[in-house]
Amino acid sequence: MNDLSVANTTIQKAFDVEAIRRDFPIxxxxxxxxxxxxxxxxxSAQKPLAVLDAMDRYYREMHSNVHRGAHTLGDRATTAFEGARETVRSFLNAGSTQEVIWTKGTTEAINLVANGLAPKLKAGDEILVSHMEHHANIVPWQMIAERTGAKVVPIQVTPAGELDQDSFNSLLNDRTRVLAVAHVSNVLGTINPVAEMIAQAKARGVITLLDGAQAVPHFQPDVQALDCDFYVFSSHKLFGPTGIGVLYGKAALLEEMPPYQGGGEMIERVSFERTTWNVLPYKFEAGTPAIAEAVGLAAAIDYLSSLDRAAMEAAENALLERANQLVETVPGMSVIGTAKQKVPVMSFKIDGLHPSDIGTLLDQQGIAIRTGHHCAMPLMDFYGVPGTARASFAFYNTLDEVEQLFTALQKVQRLFA
Ligand SMILES: Cc1ncc(COP(=O)(O)O)c(C=O)c1O
Known part of the structure; x- marks a missing residue:
């Protein structure tokens, strides 16, 4: 064992990953x-017992519809549901729960914002995204661009997988209305320098959105410090349930935006002459919400808060470092995405092997990774590959599992050599 491995093993022991794994029955x-x-x-990340128990308890003891105020169960459900909103507010350090809107996930949150900003866009306006975005942060903007005559413009990526700041500087101009970029890339793991980019965009009055889907599982964002106008994420990647996500938006902008969907909950008064909207955040929450899922997401956040976040980040970094060390043990393997600032995500290819074959053969050895275009086709085009294989680590993964991945990859490589 070299010095780095010894240090990494020490970090993992300090973090007690084995105890943490017992919290994840799957x-x-x-x-x-x-x-x-x-x-x-x-x-999608796995769920701790705390989440399973919270949702089970919610259904056993307090389920009813929310905001109706007619009986005790309704009050319990509403208290749990709105308590979950407060947990998310605190997690993001948002100024108010009015600024925390439940959505189905990141995708719906971005669609909501794109639709809400449409009245502010006109022909010739530009929406800056980047070449490394997930389709969820490209396609909704393309649809709005089609409707309004605005144009979607991609910021270039460097070969190492960082956002090219020269490209950003040259593209940010008087026509730019929106800057919508990933806080962290799902393919490359790159942590983008979003605070600096937002500051530059703000200086020109540009509206900013951060796609935090891949950031929140690894670190806690502070939306007030970032000063972004919108921040979006999905619960299921944050160790919470599927079917729910979050849109944080600055109240002043949310007030200006029209509702996304119509129906119950989002109205103040309905008549055939004139219907008026509910206050924030309910204006954007038409229909019965995902109540148990909100409770589950709050339990996931509480669970994360109970861990030593600094130790968790150190343990995750140790996993990535070990993986980086082992790349050279697999002939023909190369990593796509070698940015200086990364979360523990490793996209890779192996000469002569199709990513989907790698995935299938690893699965036979009990190892689950993702293969394909990762909903980032423009980025695949940039690297000239049809897809990649991607190992994405969480704090409950172990150094031993990293070793197992590489032993399995060596086997796969030998099989095809
Ligand atoms: C960076 C990024 N944005 C958006 C999404 C879409 O998230 P969801 O499918 O939960 O809406 C993903 C999912 O992989 C993602 O990684």
Missing amino acids: LSQQVNGKPLVYLDNGA
């Missing part, structure tokens, strides 16, 4: 006759 199973090694956390 991890202790066999898949294809082998102990499961789950390295597809970027696609």
Whole structure:
């Protein structure tokens, strides 16, 4: 063992990853006759018992519809639901719960913002995104551009997988109305220098949105410090349930935006002559919300808050460092995305092997990774690949699992050599 491995093993012990793994029942199973090694956390993360228990308890003890005020169960459900909103507010350090809107996930949150900003856009306006965006942060803007005559303009990416700041500086101009970029890239793991970019955009009065889907599982953002206008994420990548996500938006902008969907909850008064909208955040929450899911997401955030976040980040970095060290043990393997600032995500290719073959053969050994275009086709085009294989780590992964991944990759490579 070299010095780095010794240091990394020490970090993992300090973090007590084995104790943490016991909180995630799904991890202790066999898949294809082998102990499961789950390295597809970027696609969706696993859920701790705290989340399962909170949702179970909600359904056993307090389920009813919310905001009706007619009976005790309704009050309990409403208290749990609005309490969850406060947990999210605190997690993001938003100024008010009015600024925390429940959505189905990141995708719906971006669609909501794009639609809400449409009245502010006209022909010739520019929406700056980047070449490394997930389709969820490209397509909604293209649809709005089509409707308004605005144009979607991509910021270039460097070969290492960083946002090209020269490209950003040259593209930010008087026609720019919106800057919508990933806080962290789902393919490359790059942590983008979003605070600096937002400051530059703000100086020109540009509205800013951060796609935090891949950031929140690894670190806690502070929306007031970032000063972004919108921040979006999905619960299921943050160790919470599927079916719910969050849109943070500055109240002043949300007030100006029209509702996204119509129906119950989002109105103040309805008549055939004139219908008026509810106050924030309800104006954007038409219909019965995902109540148990909100409770589950809050439980996930509380669970994360109970961990030593600094130790967790150190443990995650140790996983990535070990993986980086082992790349040279697999002939023909190369990493796509070598930015200086990264979360523990490793996209890679192996000469002569199709990513989907790598995925299938790893699965036979109990190892789950993601392969394909990762909903980032423009980025695949930039790197000239049809897809990549991607191992995305979470704080419950171990150094031993990293070793197992590479042992399995060596096997796969030998098989095809
Ligand atoms: C960076 C990024 N943005 C958006 C999304 C879409 O998230 P969801 O499918 O939960 O709406 C993902 C999902 O992989 C993502 O990684």
